Amino acid sequence: MPGASWGFKKMYSKVVTFFVSFLIWTLLCFSLDWQHILIGGLVSSVVALMMGDMFTDYPKKWFHPRRYGWFIYYILVFAWECFKSNIDVASRVLHPRLPINPGIVKVKTCLKTETGLTFLANFITLTPGTLSVDVDPENGYLYIHWIDVKAQGLEEASKIIISKFEKISKEVFE
Amino acid sequence: MNETIALIFIVVGITFDLFGCIGLVRMPDIYNRLQASTKCVTLGTCGILFGVLIKFGFSAAGVKALLCIIFLLLTAPVSAHALARATHRSGVKLWDKSVCDKYKDDKDALS
Incomplete structure (x- = not known):
């Protein structure tokens, strides 16, 4: 089923976008305070939901x-x-x-x-x-x-x- | 010791930035100027930021310097590429003593 695999790929790429933006956020803040992590998680989720499909075309490549x-x-x-x-x-x-x-x-x-x-x-x-x-x-x-x-x-x-x-x-x- | 190494990196970085500026003045046309400014200024600025990283270690400031290096290396060539392409498309000629211009030949062949 092409539809199902397409949706799976989209979800993968959103997850990858979330982790990359969250990592960059954490490095920029450089503190593991719960407030920073909460805000970072929220902002990264919004970014991942909005831009997830644009960031990477082949998300599986990130796991090699x-x-x-x-x-x-x-x-x-x-x-x-x-x-x-x-x-x-x-x-x-x-x-x-x-x-x-x-x-x-x-x-x-x-x-x-x-x-x-x-x-x-x-x-x-x-x-x-x-x-x-x-x-x-x-x-x-x-x-x-x-x-x-x-x-x-x-x-x-x-x-x-x-x-x-x-x-x-x-x-x-x- | 760390202070000395950091200072050496910062001084070398500033020197390369200066070379980039001299190249910007001395080179004959925009493409050669882009070459001088992109390369020397990228390495020079990266050198300064690397010196900051060595001075502060992996603290808040040092890691920010490292991220700046990564983003600079990703974006500086892209902007140079965009400038060169836009210049060529708007019809700026190469320097008189240039050897060849395959890009113009191909565009003429297409049109």
Whole structure:
């Protein structure tokens, strides 16, 4: 019965929304006083009832422990790449001759879900010399502004920019 | 000891914020300016907040700083993305010495 499974999925996603907003509320308050918990529970329930369907499309993904392991790896890679990109851009900014060679290139990705594409685009923006400009989700193309264009072709650019992150994003979000 | 490490993080963060501002002035067009400002300012601000986290530990203020880092990392690239897309759609040209513009080529091919 498609109707029943649809309702079940909606309820799941509301529960996930409730727990995520309640966790953020508790961290922001940082006190386990009963008044704080009561208000937090009420507000999180209202948020979950109103916005529960929008927050996540596939709520069951939140219960896979393997994804969390990959997510920690993702954060470590992300922090390192973010640091490298800052050194790179800062050196370009401070260089007297301004060594930039900019252009917009096109890359192909195999990610399909909205969450996966969003996080891939964020990752691209915060990694060395690249900034995502637009995304074409139907065909899986991303348009990327690159501060130092090394390859203009579709395959070469995809290989240099996203091949590494794509695999991790796929494990975490798809 | 904790004080020293926190101060080092805060000073490095402020330095990167400064580099971001210099990049904003020196770069030739809006896309390169977005690159400089997004990257350097994101890491710089995260560095300052991380210094606050180290100074206060996992107390009320420290955890708020940690949450700020997470929300900053989620929202800063999205705003840069929206700005770049809106700029390109409203017809702002790339810098003269830019190498290629595949986005414009594809849009011209469609229309």
